[in-house]
Amino acid sequence: MRLSALRILLLLIPGLFLAACGSGESNVVQGNRAGILHFGNGTEPQGLDPHVVTGIPEMNIVNALFEGLAVKNPYTLEPEPGVAQSWDISADGLTITFHLNPEAKWSNGDPITAEDFVWSWRRALNPAMGNQYAYMLYPLVNAEAFATGQLDDFADVGVAALDEHTLQVRLNAPTPYFIQLMDHHSTFPVHRPTIEKHGKSTDRFTRWTRVENIVGNGAFRLKDWQLNRRLVVEKSDTYWDSDRVQLNGIVYYPTENTSSEERMFRVGQLHYTQTIPLDKIPVYRAKEDSPYVNAPYIGTYYYLLNINEPPLNDVRVRQALAMTVDRDRLTSTVLHGSNVPAYSITPPGTLGYQPPTLFGYDVEKARQLLAEAGYPNGEGWPGLELTYNTSEAHLKIAVALQQMWKDALNIDVTLANQEWKVYLDSVDQMNFQMARRGWIGDYVDPNNFLDLFLCGGGNNSTGFCDPVFDDMIQQQAPRAKTREERYAIFDAAETRLMEQMPIIPIYTYTSNHLIHPSVQGVPSNLMDSVNFRYVSLENELGVIE
Amino acid sequence: MTTPVIANIIEAEQGTSLWQDAWLRLSRNRLALFGLAVLVLFILIATLTPWIAPYSYTQHNLDLGATPPSAAHWLGTDIFGRDMLTQIMYGGRISLAVGFIATAVALLIGITWGAIAGYAGGRVDAVMMRMVDIIYALPFMIFIVLLMVVFGRNMLLLFLAIGAVEWLTMARIMRSQVQSLRQQEFVEAAISLGLSPATIVRRHLIPNALGPIIVYTTLTIPSVMLLEAFLSFLGLGVQPPQTSWGLLISFGAESMEEYPWLLLYPGIAMTLTLFSLNFLGDGLRDALDVRGAKD
Numbered sequence: 001m002r003l004s005a006l007r008i009l010l011l012l013i014p015g016l017f018l019a020a021c022g023s024g025e026s027n028v029v030q031g032n033r034a035g036i037l038h039f040g041n042g043t044e045p046q047g048l049d050p051h052v053v054t055g056i057p058e059m060n061i062v063n064a065l066f067e068g069l070a071v072k073n074p075y076t077l078e079p080e081p082g083v084a085q086s087w088d089i090s091a092d093g094l095t096i097t098f099h100l101n102p103e104a105k106w107s108n109g110d111p112i113t114a115e116d117f118v119w120s121w122r123r124a125l126n127p128a129m130g131n132q133y134a135y136m137l138y139p140l141v142n143a144e145a146f147a148t149g150q151l152d153d154f155a156d157v158g159v160a161a162l163d164e165h166t167l168q169v170r171l172n173a174p175t176p177y178f179i180q181l182m183d184h185h186s187t188f189p190v191h192r193p194t195i196e197k198h199g200k201s202t203d204r205f206t207r208w209t210r211v212e213n214i215v216g217n218g219a220f221r222l223k224d225w226q227l228n229r230r231l232v233v234e235k236s237d238t239y240w241d242s243d244r245v246q247l248n249g250i251v252y253y254p255t256e257n258t259s260s261e262e263r264m265f266r267v268g269q270l271h272y273t274q275t276i277p278l279d280k281i282p283v284y285r286a287k288e289d290s291p292y293v294n295a296p297y298i299g300t301y302y303y304l305l306n307i308n309e310p311p312l313n314d315v316r317v318r319q320a321l322a323m324t325v326d327r328d329r330l331t332s333t334v335l336h337g338s339n340v341p342a343y344s345i346t347p348p349g350t351l352g353y354q355p356p357t358l359f360g361y362d363v364e365k366a367r368q369l370l371a372e373a374g375y376p377n378g379e380g381w382p383g384l385e386l387t388y389n390t391s392e393a394h395l396k397i398a399v400a401l402q403q404m405w406k407d408a409l410n411i412d413v414t415l416a417n418q419e420w421k422v423y424l425d426s427v428d429q430m431n432f433q434m435a436r437r438g439w440i441g442d443y444v445d446p447n448n449f450l451d452l453f454l455c456g457g458g459n460n461s462t463g464f465c466d467p468v469f470d471d472m473i474q475q476q477a478p479r480a481k482t483r484e485e486r487y488a489i490f491d492a493a494e495t496r497l498m499e500q501m502p503i504i505p506i507y508t509y510t511s512n513h514l515i516h517p518s519v520q521g522v523p524s525n526l527m528d529s530v531n532f533r534y535v536s537l538e539n540e541l542g543v544i545e
Numbered sequence: 546m547t548t549p550v551i552a553n554i555i556e557a558e559q560g561t562s563l564w565q566d567a568w569l570r571l572s573r574n575r576l577a578l579f580g581l582a583v584l585v586l587f588i589l590i591a592t593l594t595p596w597i598a599p600y601s602y603t604q605h606n607l608d609l610g611a612t613p614p615s616a617a618h619w620l621g622t623d624i625f626g627r628d629m630l631t632q633i634m635y636g637g638r639i640s641l642a643v644g645f646i647a648t649a650v651a652l653l654i655g656i657t658w659g660a661i662a663g664y665a666g667g668r669v670d671a672v673m674m675r676m677v678d679i680i681y682a683l684p685f686m687i688f689i690v691l692l693m694v695v696f697g698r699n700m701l702l703l704f705l706a707i708g709a710v711e712w713l714t715m716a717r718i719m720r721s722q723v724q725s726l727r728q729q730e731f732v733e734a735a736i737s738l739g740l741s742p743a744t745i746v747r748r749h750l751i752p753n754a755l756g757p758i759i760v761y762t763t764l765t766i767p768s769v770m771l772l773e774a775f776l777s778f779l780g781l782g783v784q785p786p787q788t789s790w791g792l793l794i795s796f797g798a799e800s801m802e803e804y805p806w807l808l809l810y811p812g813i814a815m816t817l818t819l820f821s822l823n824f825l826g827d828g829l830r831d832a833l834d835v836r837g838a839k840d
Contacts, residue, residue, distance in 0.1 A: 259799040279611075279624065279800040326607075333607040334624065392799055399785045400625060403605040415784045 026268025027251075032518050032537045035248035040261045042274035043420050044228050044254040048209040050185040051124045051131045054424070054459075056440060057274075061252055062185045064233050064532050065216040069098050069117070069167070069182040074531040075523050077444060079179040083112055083189065083217065083240075084167070093174030100165040103240040106191050107214075107221045114161035120189040122154045128202040132428075132458035133186035135451065136442065139175040139478075173478030180443035191215040219245045219533050228254055246521075246536035256420070258392050265291075265514045271537070272522070273514040278393055281336040284514070291514045294338055295524030298347050298441035299509035300449065301339070301397075303386070307502050308463040309433050311382055316373040318501040321434075323359050323366040324408035325401055331507055334400050335393075338512055342505040345439070346449045346494060353446045353487050358498045363408045370409050378410030385414050388436035389423035397506065398436065427461050437461070438509065444526060446490045447477065453497055464502035469493050570832040577828020580821035587818060591638045600628040602635040603786045611804045621806040623796070629806065632788055633814050639789040640815070643704055643773040644766040650708025651765060655715025656758065660746045662716070663723030674720065677713050685710055689781060703782055707769050718761055722754035756833040763826035767819045774815065790815040 027038045045058040050066050053059070069084040084098040104112040125134050125147040134147045141158030145151035158170030171178060181187055192201070194215040199206035207213055214222050219242065220233035234249040236242065253270065255261035258277045264270045276284065276292060284292035305312045305321075312318055327341030340348075344355035367377070375381050386402070388394040395417065402413045413434070418426060426432050439459070441448045451457065451473050455465035472493040480486035511528040521534035571577055590597070599619075606626030614621045620629035662673040692706050726732060727750070735745050774791025776782035783789045790811050797808030 277799065279803045283803060329607050333610055395785070396624065400605065400607065402786060403603060403625070406603065407605075417784075 028268040028271055028516055028518065031251075031271060035246065035537060037247050037250045037519070037532075037535060037537065038269065038271045039250050039252050040255040040264065040270045040273040041231075041252040042254070043256045045231065045252075046421055046424065047205055048214065048222070049204065050188040050190060051120075051129055051133075052204050053185065054132050055420075057252075057254075059185055060530065061231060061233070062188070063183075063218070063530075064220040064250060065214070065218045065222060066185065066188040066190075067104075067218045067239075068184065068188045069100075070179050071533070072180070072183045072527065072529050072531060074521070074525055074529055074534050077525055077527055077529070079182065082182065083117075084182075087179065094171050096169050096171070096178065097162075098167040098169070100167060101240050102165055104217065105238040105240065107216050107218075107236050107238050108191070108194075109238055110191070110193075110215075111164075112189060112217055113164045114167040115164070116189045116192065117167050118159055118161050119192050121159055121187065122157075123190065123195075123201050124186050125154075125157070126202050130204065131186060133184065133442075135454075135457065136181050136184050136186045139171045139173070139178055139181075141170045141172055175478065177443045177445045177447070180445075184442050189217060191217075220247075220250060223249065230254075241533065245533055247532060250532060256390070262514065265516075270514075271516040271519050275393070276512045276514055278334065278336055278338070278396060281338055281512070289517065291516060293511070293513045293515050293524055295511050295528075296526060297509040297511040297528050298350060298444060298526045299438060299528075300342050300345055300347055301436075301438045301506045301509060302342070302345065303504040303506065304427065304432070304435045304437045304461050305502055305504065306430055306433050306435075306461075306463060307500075308430070311373070311375070311384065312433060314373045315500060316369040317375070318504075319359065320366040320370040320373070320409060321405065322501055322504045323362045323369075324405055325504060325506060326361050326404055327506060328361070330397065330400055330404075334396050335507065339507040339510050342508045344494060344498060344505055345452070345503060346446045346490075347441070347508045350441070350446050350449075351444055352483070353490060355446070356491055356495045356498065358495065366408060370411075375409075375411065378412075381411045383412055383414065384433050385416050386434045386436070387416050387418060387423065387426055387432040389420045390417045394436050401506075430461055430463065434504075435461070437503075440509065441527060446487070446494075447473065450490060450493055450497070453502065462502035464497070464500060466496060466500070469496050472496075567829075567832040571828050574828040574831065576824040577832075580824035580828070583817055583821040584825065587637060587814075587821075588641060590634060591641050594634040594638055598631045598634050600631045602627065602631050602788070604628075611800075611807065613804075613806055620810045621804075623807055624800070624804070629810055632793060633790070633811050636788045636790045636793050636811060637814060637818075639700075639783055639787060640770050640773060640791065641818070643707065643789070644770040646704045647707040647711060647769045647773075648762055648765045650705060651711035651715050651769075652758070652762060653712075654708070655712035656719050656751060658712065659716035659719025660723050660750060660754075663720035664727060664742060664746050664750065666724070666727075670720070674717075677716055680710075681713050689776065700783065700787070703773070703776070707772050707776075710772075711765055711769055715758070715761060715765070718757055719754060722757060723750050726750050726753050760826055760830045760833060763822050763829060767822045770815070770819065 030036070031038050039060070041060055042057045045053065045061055046055060047053050047058065048062060048065065050062050053062060067082045069082050070079040070087070071082040073080050081101065083100055083104045085101040087096055087098045089096050100112065100114055102111070106112060121137055123129055124131050125137055125143055127147055127149045138144045138147070142151055142156045143158065146154060146157050160168050162168050194213060195201055195208050198208040198213060211222050211225050216222070219236060219239045221236040223234045224232040231252040232249060235245055235247065239245065253264070255264065255274060258275055261270065261273050262277050262280055265273050281292070284290050305318050307313055307318070331337060331339050331341050343357045343359065346353060346355040348354055370376070370378070386398055388398055398415050402415060405411055405413055427435050427437065439449060439452060452459045453462070453464050454460065454470050454473060455467070472489050477486050477489045480489055511524065515522060518538045520536045520538055522530055604627065606622070609622055609626035611624045612618065612622045618628050618630065620633065622628055623632065658673060662670045688710065689706050692702060696702050732745060732749060735749055773782055773789060774794065777789050777791035777795065783792055793811035794808060794815065797811060801808040
């Protein structure tokens with residue numbers, strides 16, 4: 001007993017160093033030779049079912065294992081053929097006909113048919129599925145009614161298989177971004193016989209996504225999955241475009257701790273990191289030929305406010321909190337200038353849209369608002385808990401904000417960190433007062449940020465509900481004739497939203513990665529989207545460490 | 546020539562109780578004395594921290610950021626521009642408080658439980674000790690996480706939870722001590738004098754078993770502090786802005802290459818305390834081990 005804990009610690013320290021410089025050849029060198037990409041993926045995936053998962057780490061894997069009707073070109077973000085080799089859009093923009101590639105196959109060799117999509121979308125929209133991204137398909141006629149249980153007959157939903165290789169969709173209104181949605185995992189096809197073999201079609205987390213069971217249609221297939229260690233995919237030979245796929249496989253690592261991720265990168269264990277520890281940014285910035293890549297990213301980092309919970313049920317409290325976050329100071333110091341202060345949910349300049357700015361850093365006004373709400377100088381403050389998922393960066397931001405609120409408003413905010421899955425659960429069930437959240441655009445359009453806050457939306461998680469706002473987003477905006485008109489409606493809707501302040505925007509994301517010079521075909525783009533079909537590894541560069 | 550010697554012996558027989566004897570032996574053990582001195586110093590600093598800390602522990606200075614040790618900040622500042630010396634002093638308060646309070650909880654439960662089980666014997670003893678075995682078998686982490694889920698995060702709860710796990714060994718030691726003491730004549734004498742079992746346990750058994758208990762206590766404190774550090778490292782322990790040495794070390798470890806002082810100084814404080822406690826524990830064991838001394 002005596003000294004044992006200490007002894008273990010002492011033994012561990014040299015052990016760590018040994019592990020770091022162990023086996024002579026690094027993953028990167030081996031990977032470059034064998035065509036295997038070692039990919040830091042942030043966290044252990046919640047699952048692999050395209051109609052269940054919600055996070056970026058899951059998306060990185062699901063996009064390799066499955067493919068939708070169209071995919072994104074990583075350089076231009078324009079849609080290009082996926083399972084559909086072409087599509088026709090009717091003159092009124094209400095009907096789209098997809099022509100499926102006859103070569104497209106499931107990883108077990110079955111051909112992919114239009115009927116597969118009809119069945120998959122029915123599953124994705126089924127209320128019993130609890131798919132948080134069901135609304136991605138709401139542009140379809142009657143899709144929302146079906147997903148909310150008002151309509152039982154899926155035949156009335158605007159999707160039909162005209163023949164084996166022709167899929168026709170009917171839309172409520174012209175939807176400029178609909179083709180972009182086809183690269184989102186909630187619209188991906190899933191293999192019916194496999195799912196039905198392992199449970200009801202709407203069961204979440206059944207055994208069908210296990211290594212031995214899963215059938216996908218992507219450029220890669222699942223080879224190995226060791227919980228909390230790694231997930232391995234290998235090139236799929238049944239993929240229709242497999243000639244163009246240059247990687248032989250990808251190894252995903254759950255790199256929850258950003259410091260260890262950076263260390264893994266430095267010793268050549270990773271080609272690509274999900275992010276970079278904040279304190280390392282100046283170090284990598286100073287390097288020549290730095291592997292650090294920092295680029296604009298369509299995403300907003302914000303705090304969700306549960307507006308049903310006191311003291312946040314008072315809009316003045318919410319405004320006071322939002323106004324006392326010194327975003328300029330936060331981004332320039334703690335975040336080392338890697339991100340841009342945000343005062344709206346929509347990132348500025350999303351396809352030319354400039355969001356309204358309703359407030360700024362204003363301590364005086366915030367104090368006044370808090371006093372009006374009944375907490376002059378923080379007196380009688382009942383306390384507030386901030387929930388965030390365990391991560392160094394989230395913690396630092398939370399600590400900095402905690403103190404800003406203490407200094408400006410004399411109120412106490414307590415911090416509670418949770419593991420990713422627990423955190424997702426707390427947020428979904430609105431079991432929090434204030435929670436950290438990031439929203440990354442699923443397609444490039446302001447609509448993608450604003451429709452989060454529809455009444456009862458799967459990712460709303462604030463209790464915000466405004467029928468006028470819903471009408472603007474769902475009815476008026478899709479019917480707008482011009483882009484200017486559409487953006488004016490979005491502007492008005494966002495103003496309504498931000499007046500109620502169900503969220504505190506903090507910063508607009510930039511993507512921050514360390515990318516080994518041998519990795520080709522991973523251009524920076526606004527979606528931070530990696531299309532693994534384009535990725536290749538330059539062997540000769542592998543020796544540069 | 547002979548008289549003073551005899552006088553000395555008489556004096557020795559009159560004067561040195563077990564405790565004085567122990568203290569004499571302890572004071573010859575330099576490492577143990579050093580440990581004691583460091584501990585007294587740290588406890589003193591921790592007690593006086595609110596008055597002597599150079600800065601406020603919540604005071605941020607984001608524009609300053611992390612700076613190496615300087616005249617204004619002897620141990621540097623962290624990334625929020627907080628003074629490290631202040632952080633370590635306040636962290637010490639929590640870490641030492643966890644160490645002492647959780648150990649006190651463990652002592653209280655462990656001694657009572659062990660003494661009752663040992664004195665009562667028979668079926669009572671069997672039931673009580675099997676309960677100890679069962680709790681021993683519970684995975685500690687799951688226990689703590691469960692407590693956190695049910696009762697929320699709470700510092701006092703953290704102390705209690707750690708204490709509630711650490712008392713088990715204490716109970717076993719106490720029980721075996723009581724069992725052997727129970728057979729001795731002075732206990733039989735006490736029984737025949739009609740003293741109640743409670744009085745016998747309190748007046749005769751516990752004081753006589755104190756030696757091993759004290760030693761084990763000094764060894765429990767460091768392990769409790771390490772536990773707190775471990776829990777805080779995982780985010781289950783103390784939450785910011787409160788801090789502990791464990792939390793400071795966990796923060797520091799993340800940026801040890803850029804800002805080594807963030808890891809180094811809390812590490813030194815923690816290590817010094819742990820070594821001191823271990824030296825003192827070793828010293829006390831030697832000092833209180835009567836048989837060892839007579840041999």
